[in-house]
Amino acid sequence: MPKSVPLNIRVKPEVRTLIDRAAELLGKNRTDFMLEASQRATEEALLDRPVFTVEPDIHAPFLARLDAPPQPNERLRRTMTTKAPWDAA
Template sequence: MQPQFAESANRNRDITINIRAQQAQRDLIDRAAEALGKNRSDFMLETACREAETVLLDRRLFMLEEEKFHQFMELLDAPPSGNENLRKVLTTKAPWE
């Protein structure tokens, strides 16, 4: 999934964002950006936008009538039904272990 606000290299940017960081933080960001073949600004902007989208997408609002809300909560609180395939996946040792 491509972030909605991903910047292309030839797109003009007209807003400046300034932040202060510790030397170790900047060095870490620079190493990560270099590992991806990006400059610091591109790396930081893409990473910040991706995280911002994740935060906003994780927010959910459920509006239900009281009776439907109680039914919904009962379903969430009920133990999961048996699922043999899921049980097999969760109990199989990973190949790297």
């Protein structure tokens, strides 16, 4: 098992009290409660980001297509001229 390293934070007393109350309700100590909560928030933040993987030989063409302006066509024209449902009255 990897060695653990310290992580220090400063917090207002009322926040510490709130954390301690929540940890106690769940039968955990403050450290375990905070580590689990921060790990969960970290995973949610990372999972909320889209990840695209492409082969090296198509990376540049892929980026070029993303950066290129859309080509005019009927569907795009219709989308851009249709009122949003919340704007239609």
